Amino acid sequence: MARILIADDAPIMRELLANLLVGGGHEIVAEARNGLEALELYIKHRPDLVTMDISMPVMDGIASIRHIREIEPEAKIIIFSALSQQNMIADAVRAGAWDFVTKPFYENRVLDVVSKALATRNIDAE
Amino acid sequence: MNLDNMSDYLGLFLDELDEQLQILDERLLELERNSFHPHTIGTIFRAAHTLKGSSAAMGLSRIKELTHQMENIFDLMRGDRLAVSPSLMNVLFECIDAIKAMKGDIQQGRGENDRDIGGLLGRLTPFAQGQGAAVEGLARMRSPEAGTDDNGQGIELDVFHSKAIAHAWEKGVRALRVRACFMPDESFAYARALVLNNLLEELGEVIAAYPAPEDLADPHSSYDCVELLLLTEEAGEVVGFKLSQVSQMGAIEVKPVEPDELAREELTPRAENAADAPATERSETEAKAARGGRAVRVDVERLEKLMNLVGELLIDNTRLHEVRKRLTEQYGEQPDINDLGDIAHQIDKVIGDLQDGMMKTRMLPIEQLFNRFPRMMRDVAQQVGKEIDLVMEGKETELDRTLIEEISDPIIHILRNSADHAIEPPDERERLGKPRAGTVLLKAAHQDNHIVIAVSDDGRGIDAAKIKAASVAKGVLTQAEADRMSDQEAVRLIFRSGISTAKQVTDLSGRGVGMDIVRAHIERLNGLVDIDTKAGVGTTFTIKLPLTLAIIRSLLVGVGEHSLALPLVNVVEIVRLEPEQLQRLQGQDVCVIRGSVFPLVRLADKLGLRGREAEAPAESGARPLVVMIGVAEKRVCLVVDRTIGNQEIVIKSLGSYVGQVPYLAGATLLGDGRIGLILDAAAFCREEHLAFRQEERHADQGVGAETEEQYVSFRMEREQYAIRAGKVREIITVPQLSTIAASPGGVMGMIHLRGRTVPVLDLSRGLGLAPRSQRDTSRIIVMELDGRELGIWTDEIGAILKIRKSGIEAATDVLPSVQSDWIEGVYHEDGRMIILLGIDKRPPRLDEALSLREVLLSY
Numbered sequence: 010m011a012r013i014l015i016a017d018d019a020p021i022m023r024e025l026l027a028n029l030l031v032g033g034g035h036e037i038v039a040e041a042r043n044g045l046e047a048l049e050l051y052i053k054h055r056p057d058l059v060t061m062d063i064s065m066p067v068m069d070g071i072a073s074i075r076h077i078r079e080i081e082p083e084a085k086i087i088i089f090s091a092l093s094q095q096n097m098i099a100d101a102v103r104a105g106a107w108d109f110v111t112k113p114f115y116e117n118r119v120l121d122v123v124s125k126a127l128a129t130r131n132i133d134a135e
Numbered sequence: 136m137n138l139d140n141m142s143d144y145l146g147l148f149l150d151e152l153d154e155q156l157q158i159l160d161e162r163l164l165e166l167e168r169n170s171f172h173p174h175t176i177g178t179i180f181r182a183a184h185t186l187k188g189s190s191a192a193m194g195l196s197r198i199k200e201l202t203h204q205m206e207n208i209f210d211l212m213r214g215d216r217l218a219v220s221p222s223l224m225n226v227l228f229e230c231i232d233a234i235k236a237m238k239g240d241i242q243q244g245r246g247e248n249d250r251d252i253g254g255l256l257g258r259l260t261p262f263a264q265g266q267g268a269a270v271e272g273l274a275r276m277r278s279p280e281a282g283t284d285d286n287g288q289g290i291e292l293d294v295f296h297s298k299a300i301a302h303a304w305e306k307g308v309r310a311l312r313v314r315a316c317f318m319p320d321e322s323f324a325y326a327r328a329l330v331l332n333n334l335l336e337e338l339g340e341v342i343a344a345y346p347a348p349e350d351l352a353d354p355h356s357s358y359d360c361v362e363l364l365l366l367t368e369e370a371g372e373v374v375g376f377k378l379s380q381v382s383q384m385g386a387i388e389v390k391p392v393e394p395d396e397l398a399r400e401e402l403t404p405r406a407e408n409a410a411d412a413p414a415t416e417r418s419e420t421e422a423k424a425a426r427g428g429r430a431v432r433v434d435v436e437r438l439e440k441l442m443n444l445v446g447e448l449l450i451d452n453t454r455l456h457e458v459r460k461r462l463t464e465q466y467g468e469q470p471d472i473n474d475l476g477d478i479a480h481q482i483d484k485v486i487g488d489l490q491d492g493m494m495k496t497r498m499l500p501i502e503q504l505f506n507r508f509p510r511m512m513r514d515v516a517q518q519v520g521k522e523i524d525l526v527m528e529g530k531e532t533e534l535d536r537t538l539i540e541e542i543s544d545p546i547i548h549i550l551r552n553s554a555d556h557a558i559e560p561p562d563e564r565e566r567l568g569k570p571r572a573g574t575v576l577l578k579a580a581h582q583d584n585h586i587v588i589a590v591s592d593d594g595r596g597i598d599a600a601k602i603k604a605a606s607v608a609k610g611v612l613t614q615a616e617a618d619r620m621s622d623q624e625a626v627r628l629i630f631r632s633g634i635s636t637a638k639q640v641t642d643l644s645g646r647g648v649g650m651d652i653v654r655a656h657i658e659r660l661n662g663l664v665d666i667d668t669k670a671g672v673g674t675t676f677t678i679k680l681p682l683t684l685a686i687i688r689s690l691l692v693g694v695g696e697h698s699l700a701l702p703l704v705n706v707v708e709i710v711r712l713e714p715e716q717l718q719r720l721q722g723q724d725v726c727v728i729r730g731s732v733f734p735l736v737r738l739a740d741k742l743g744l745r746g747r748e749a750e751a752p753a754e755s756g757a758r759p760l761v762v763m764i765g766v767a768e769k770r771v772c773l774v775v776d777r778t779i780g781n782q783e784i785v786i787k788s789l790g791s792y793v794g795q796v797p798y799l800a801g802a803t804l805l806g807d808g809r810i811g812l813i814l815d816a817a818a819f820c821r822e823e824h825l826a827f828r829q830e831e832r833h834a835d836q837g838v839g840a841e842t843e844e845q846y847v848s849f850r851m852e853r854e855q856y857a858i859r860a861g862k863v864r865e866i867i868t869v870p871q872l873s874t875i876a877a878s879p880g881g882v883m884g885m886i887h888l889r890g891r892t893v894p895v896l897d898l899s900r901g902l903g904l905a906p907r908s909q910r911d912t913s914r915i916i917v918m919e920l921d922g923r924e925l926g927i928w929t930d931e932i933g934a935i936l937k938i939r940k941s942g943i944e945a946a947t948d949v950l951p952s953v954q955s956d957w958i959e960g961v962y963h964e965d966g967r968m969i970i971l972l973g974i975d976k977r978p979p980r981l982d983e984a985l986s987l988r989e990v991l992l993s994y
Contacts, residue, residue, distance in 0.1 A: 095352065098326040108330055108382050111323060122382035 011127050014054060015040045016047035016073065017062040017089065025114070026060060026089065033120040042066075044073030051077050051084070058126060059086040061106065063097050071097070071104045078105035085126045089114065145241070148193050152238055155182045157503075159231055160510045167224050177295055180209040186234075197247045198237055201230055204256055207263045213295055217262060226258050228510075290345045290362050299342050301394040303366045308339070310392040311371055315378060316360035316385040325351040328361050330381055338374055339367025364392070435536065438497055445486070445493050449783055452486050453805070455479050463911060476911065490783075498533035501579045501586075504543055505530050508550060508577065515554040522561050522572035523554055529579035534586045538680060541660055542588065545653040549590045549676050550575065552650075557594030557674055567671070569593065582679070585704055591675040597668040599625040626666050627768045630654040654767045658817050661687075661702055664767045679704065689803075691779035691811065692762060694738045698811045699775075700784050700803060705816035707763040707770060709778060709937060711964065714758065726761065726772050733763065736819060737774045742798060760965070769820040777965055780934070784813065844940070847916060848933030848969055851898060851907075855969045857936060857962070858927070862918045866932055869913050883907070883928055886915065893917060895926035898972075918974065927974070936969070938962050943971065 013035050017023050023040045030037060038054040041047035044061075045068040051059060059077065063070040070088065077084050088101045088109035098109050110122050162179045169175070183206040190198035205227065211217035233255055237247040290296070290312070300310045315331055317324050328348040335341050343364040351358060367374065375389045459479050462472050505527050516523040558564075558573030565571055576591045599622035606612040606628055612620070629650045657664045662680035681687060681704045689700040690709075716727050717735070724735040738744070761772040784803040800815035846857035847866070872884040872895065883897040895915055897907050907913070912931040917924055943960040959973040 095323050095325050098323060099329050099348075099352070102326050102329040102333060105333070106330075107333075109323070109326060110382065118382065125380040125382055128380050 011035050011057040011123065012038045012054070013123070014038055014047065014050055014056040014059045016042075016044065016059060016065070016070065018042055018065040019062075022062065022089075022091075026119070029114070029116055029119050030060075030123065032116075033123065035123065044068030044070055044076075047073045048076050048080075052080065055081075057085065058123060059084065060089045061086050061101070063088060063090045063101055071101045074101060074104040074106055087122055087126060089119075145193070148189055149238060149242065151189055152186065152198075152234070155186050156231055156235060156238075157506055158182045160228075161506055163224065163227055163231070164509055164513060166219055174295075176209060176213045180206065180213050183209050195237075195241070195247050197250065197252050198234055200256065201234060201252050204259045204263055205230055208259060211263070223262055226255065226262070228514075230255055230259070290343045290364050296343055296364060297394065299366070300392060304394040308366050308368055310394070311365045311367060311374055312390045312392050313363045313365055313374065313378065314360055314386075314388040314390075315363075315381075316387070317358075318383050318385050319359075321383060324358065325349075327381075327383065331361065331363065331378065331384075334377055334381060335363055335365050335367075335374075338369050338377065339365050341365055360386075433496075435497075438493070442493050442497065445490050448486050449490065450803075452479075452482060453782070455482065468911075494535070495533070497535050497537075499536045499539055500530060501532045501534060501539065501588075502530040504539050504546070505577065505579070507543075508546075511547065512550060512554055512575065515551055519555055520560060521554060521558050523558055524572050524574045525550075525577065526574060527577045532579040532581060532586060534680075538586075538660065541656065542678065542680065545656045545664075545678065546577070546588065546590065548650070548653045550577070553590065553592040553594060553674075557592045557596075559595055586680050588678045588680070589675055591673060593673040596670040596672055596674050597626050597629070597666070598670050599623075602626065602628050626668055629666075630664070630768050658767045658820075661704055661816065662767070663704070663765050666768070687784060687813075689782055689784050689813065690762065691782050691805075692738075692773075692775040693777040693779055694742070694775055695744045697744050698779060698805055698809065699738070700782070700811050700813045701762060701764060701773075702800075702813070702816060703781065705764045705766055707765045709760070709762050710772075711758055711760050711939075711942065713941065717759070728763070728772070733770050733772045735761065735772045735774060738814075739774075739776075764816045764819065766817045766820040771819050773814075773819065778934075784811065843937045846936045846938050846969075846971065848936050849914070849916065849927075849929035850931040850933060851929060855933060855967055856898075856929075856972055857933070857938070857969050858916070858918070858972050858974055860935060862920060864917045864919050864924065867915050867917060869909055869915055869928075886926060888917065888924070891924065893924045893926050895928055897928045920974070936962075936964065938971070 013030055015023050015026050015030075015037060017026065017040075027037045027040065038056050039050040041050050043065040047059065047061065047070075048068070061070040061074060065073075068076075070090075074086050077086060082105075084105075085107045086105065088098060088106045090098055090101075090109065091112045098111070102109065107126050108122050110118055159179060159182050162175050162182070165175050166179065183202050187199055187202040187206050190196075190202060208217060208223070208227070212219065217223075233250060233252055237250050240249050241247055303310060313331075313335065317327060321327060325348060328344075328351050332341060332344070332348055341363050345362045346358050348361075351361070365374065371389045371391055375387060378384070378387045378389070456479055459472070459475050462475065466472055508527070509525055512523055512525045553573075553575045558575070559567065559569070561571040564573065574593050576589070578589045578591070580587050603612065603617040603620065603625050606625075607614050607617050611628070617625070630653070654664060657678055657680070660680055662678055664679075665677045666674065667677070668674040681702070688703040690703055690706050692699050692701060710728060712726055712728075718725050718727060718732075720732065724737070725732050726735045727733075759774045760777065761774050762778070763770055763772045765771075782805075798815055798818045800813045800818075803811050803813055805811040845860035847860050847863055848855055848857040850856075867888070870886050870888075872886055883895045885892050885894055887893075907928055907930065910930065914929050914932045915926040916929060916932070917926050919925075943962050945960055959971045962969045962971055
């Protein structure tokens, strides 16, 4: 079980992801509508994991990742992107994203990437 | 591809070409010195590779061919299949020169085809084919099963890797070969490879990857797996587990790699000093790359425009302050005016920061320039058969990018001269008891708002007598002039074109080629140049330049009702002359300062301004204020009515309307909105020296030995006072003042200064004035006396004065009623009387409950 922050500008995507993750036994601590909110909410809640969309208004996901990683270099952020442009995803990974998932967001893929990210966290803690 | 279509990119390409050529030059030199270092070769190889790619993209086939062949050779070196030999190095350096020449042609719009590279390619080929001085490589390193990669994909470990692995092994870090395969439906292999890379970088250092993640970015790439070579302290199992936590991955293999025995043996003898080198070097290059990734290339013109705007702001800001001052005088301390003051103060600060920031964006480390010199000195030394160590200091010193180009030639001239003439041949040096190799030290440093570049050598120095003799022989000087001339002046003759190009002088003095060009360049930049030489010991050239050309710090001087600006870089000193220092020589006005004779120019006459000086012509008894200016090695004294202060000004051209006006470099807007004329220091120096043969006379020793001291002047009510600057720590605006009960007389209160409590004295009581109250202009002078800090309250700070001892009149002559060892004397400036207080000589005793008057006048 992990405490997760969802960042996505599309309400439908937030809804979908939240359902999926809660179904997998995780807790959604907050939902952000853009990168800046994600940053603020990250600071407030210090979640175990962030799911981050790339193209969002105000502040995009890549900038948000960079800022969050400045505050917490160990922050685990997973890109959830509907983008088909690989370079954007690559930029996000360079900015410090842990892993990424692209559409279609199959339930097993989403839960797999989340549990794997958390598994390394546990190892690190030991 | 046609160059015209590419012109947008040409600038970028040429920049890159510059950078890469620089790297090649530097690293090849390194290679020549240290013969082999895997990182050096790696860097060289990548530079050639980059150039090959970009020149091909630009359609520059000759550069491409040349760099391609060079790349082949570096690849062989990298694999230890080709050894470094002098003949190979020379060909490679020639290749770089050829590319530089082609680059020059391209810049001038001629294209690359003027140069024939056939010969060079012909000489490279034997090396590339493994002839020349080819050697059998070190045995190829093999990990237990490394050679068995299916479908041939995977990292081919070369000497570069094997040495890195061996280095790591020495430090207990192990190497792992990681092979990770993607899922068959993976459409984001590039991003996936980066995820792997990120993860591995957390665990250690990835020293090789095949394919490189970037190669996966191509949608047509069809790699199923990636292979990475990792140096890590983690166990293979831990690495394997962590990798398995990356989503969407197929098979993952982790295998240890043993270091190659040969590479280890090779390493051992020099392991001590070399062990840390690769790591630091790598992290340096990485840091550079990271910085590069966040940098933006900006057109210089845009920066110029912004700089101009900042200049405008500066002018407006000065005006704002003038207006505020006038309003304060008119309406006094009203809330709105105080607000205006606050705002003006804030804007001041912001503009200051903005200006600094703008300056910094235009600044580049001088490294860019300096890095060209090792190669040049190597070539020159080789040509003339000398051994020279070039030592460079202050490479990180930053200066305006336009200046970097401009000072390149003068420095090259001076360096070449050092190598060519100053440094003796090795055998001669040995006979003289000097080390065989001469040292040339090139140093850059900031000094206030200027940059100082010094070139020193430990060669034979310049023989003044020989220069004199040669100058007389050339008819440049008469024997009588030569006899009168000091050695220092004689040495400066090398800056004169008539002499510097003269063969005889060059041969005899061992100096002088192109020194007039050096001078001309530095003059144009408004800089100064000086020589310090000692026969047999060496010579130092010192060049002083303004940091930037756009905004200049200037000294405002007044002549009559006019304000004139002199670039501060040209101002050598400000002196008030005694009547006996004014003389006439060969029908020309001169002045004698510390035993040297300088041309004297009365600005009012010269510029046709009716100044005070003109109204009351200097007769005996007048003590004119002069500003000594200097350009390159020349000095001239200008007579002015008064000095006004320092100001940052922006040069505006006088425009075609007015055209070229003698002695004026341009105009600027002053704070009060009036136009200030900027004097062209170079014009004065040029002209005065045409007419004036510097004839030094060691005149009156009394004047020569004259000492000056700096004083800080301040105002109390209507009187001007001054105290020696030596003990003054700082001058501050008035902070919160806490009064203390039962404080000794004269103590106004205490201030807190960085955690210390400092008493503040009000001299007014002692001076018979009404107690002070705070005004806008009030400042506290903080002095350190006998290890204690002490504040002196002032109504307004004046200026830093240079006061000559002989100019001080005894207090008893002027103020017979005052009997105090506090008042040291009285000094007259601009018709005002300044009372000099010797507070530092006898600090007030605070523990005594005496009024300051009592303290002051107790003797």
